[in-house]
Amino acid sequence: MPDGTPPRPPLARTLRSAEDLHAAGLLPEAAMAGVTAVSTRYSIAVTPGVAALIDPADPADPIARQYLPHPDELVTAPHEQADPTADAPFTPLPGVVHRYPDRALLKPLLACPVYCRFCFRREAVGPDGGLLTEAQLEAALDWFARTPAVREAILTGGDPLMLSARRLGTILQRLAALPHIELLRIHSRVPVAAPGLVTPALAAALELEKPLYLCVHANHAREFTPSARAALGRLHRAGVVLLGQSVLLRGVNDSAEALEALFRAMLRARVKPYYLHQLDPAPGTARFHVPVEEGLALLRALRGRVSGLAWPTYVQETPGGGGKVPLGPALG
Numbered sequence: 301m302p303d304g305t306p307p308r309p310p311l312a313r314t315l316r317s318a319e320d321l322h323a324a325g326l327l328p329e330a331a332m333a334g335v336t337a338v339s340t341r342y343s344i345a346v347t348p349g350v351a352a353l354i355d356p357a358d359p360a361d362p363i364a365r366q367y368l369p370h371p372d373e374l375v376t377a378p379h380e381q382a383d384p385t386a387d388a389p390f391t392p393l394p395g396v397v398h399r400y401p402d403r404a405l406l407k408p409l410l411a412c413p414v415y416c417r418f419c420f421r422r423e424a425v426g427p428d429g430g431l432l433t434e435a436q437l438e439a440a441l442d443w444f445a446r447t448p449a450v451r452e453a454i455l456t457g458g459d460p461l462m463l464s465a466r467r468l469g470t471i472l473q474r475l476a477a478l479p480h481i482e483l484l485r486i487h488s489r490v491p492v493a494a495p496g497l498v499t500p501a502l503a504a505a506l507e508l509e510k511p512l513y514l515c516v517h518a519n520h521a522r523e524f525t526p527s528a529r530a531a532l533g534r535l536h537r538a539g540v541v542l543l544g545q546s547v548l549l550r551g552v553n554d555s556a557e558a559l560e561a562l563f564r565a566m567l568r569a570r571v572k573p574y575y576l577h578q579l580d581p582a583p584g585t586a587r588f589h590v591p592v593e594e595g596l597a598l599l600r601a602l603r604g605r606v607s608g609l610a611w612p613t614y615v616q617e618t619p620g621g622g623g624k625v626p627l628g629p630a631l632g
C-alpha cells in the first residue's frame with residue numbers, strides 16, 4: 301500500500317465474480333468482460349483478507365496476480381494438459397490417489413478458500429461438487445484400512461481445512477486409529493488465505509496421538525499477515541508440524557529477493573520451507589511459467605545468503621504421472 305493511502309475497510313465476504321471484484325475496486329470496468337468469460341470455465345474466490353493485501357494501484361501486484369482472473373486463462377498452450385500430474389490412473393476409487401507405495405492422498409472435498417489462477421487442479425476444484433458423500437468417504441476410509449502398505453495419509457483437495465472441525469476431526473481420528481498409519485499430512489492454503497477459519501475448535505481437532513504435518517501453501521512474503529501468523533501459532537500449539545510449499549511463479553516470486561523474503565517470512569511464522577514446485581502445465585497458466593534453468597539460478601543465488609533452514613527442495617512433476625523429481629541445484 302503506498303504511503304498516504306488510507307487502508308480500505310475489510311470486506312464482509314469473499315469476492316466471487318467480475319462484478320464483485322469491480323465493486324471492491326480491484327478490477328477496472330474495461331476488464332470485466334474478459335474476467336466474466338474466464339469465470340464460465342474457472343472458479344473465482346478472493347477472501348476479504350487477500351483482497352485487503354492487494355494494492356489496486358500496482359498493475360504488477362504479486363498478490364493480485366495469483367488470484368485475479370486474466371483473459372489469457374482461456375488460451376491453452378500446446379504443452380498444457382487438463383490433468384498435468386496425471387492423477388486419474390492412480391485413482392483406485394473417488395477421492396483417493398495412490399501413486400507412491402507408502403503414502404496416499406485423500407481428497408474429501410474440492411472447494412478452496414481462494415482459487416489460484418495457476419492451480420494444477422484448476423479443472424477439478426470449485427465451490428460446488430467434489431464433496432465426498434458419506435458413502436464415498438466410508439469407502440475411501442475403508443480403502444485406507446485395507447491398504448497396509450500406506451503409512452502416511454495425505455489430506456488434500458481442494459482444501460481440507462474448509463471442512464468443519466467436527467468432520468475433519470472425525471476423518472483424522474479414523475485414519476490415525478489405523479495401526480499401519482504412522483503419520484498424517486494436510487495440504488492447505490487456509491492459514492494464509494482465510495486464517496479466520498483456523499478457530500480454536502479447528503486447531504483442537506488437529507491434536508492427534510500421531511504426528512500431523514501441515515503443508516502451508518504460500519508464494520509471497522506478504523501473505524504472512526499478522527492474522528496468518530496467529531493462525532499458524534494456534535496450529536503450532538496444537539502440536540502440528542508446519543511445512544511450507546510454494547510454486548515458482550513469474551511476476552510473483554521470480555527473483556532472489558522475493559524468494560528470500562518468502563522463505564524468511566515462513567521461518568518467522570514457524571513454517572519450514574519444504575517444496576518449491578516448478579509450475580505444472582495446467583491449461584491457461586503460461587503467463588506464470590519460469591524456465592527450470594532460471595529457477596536453478598535463483599536458488600543458487602540464495603546459497604550462502606539465507607539459513608539452510610530456509611531452503612526448500614525444488615521439484616518438478618514428471619509429465620504423464622512419473623511423480624515428483626528434485627531438480628537441485630546440485631550441492632557443492
Ligand SMILES: *Cc1c(COP(=O)(O)O)cnc(C)c1O
Binds near residue numbers: 385
Ligand atoms: C506430491 C504427492 C505426494 C507426496 O509426495 P511427497 O514427496 O512425500 O511430499 C503423494 N501423492 C501424490 C499423488 C503426490 O502428487
Ligand code: SF4
Binds near residue numbers: 411
Ligand atoms: S488453494 Fe490449492 S487446490 Fe485450491 S486453487 Fe489454490 S492451488 Fe489450487
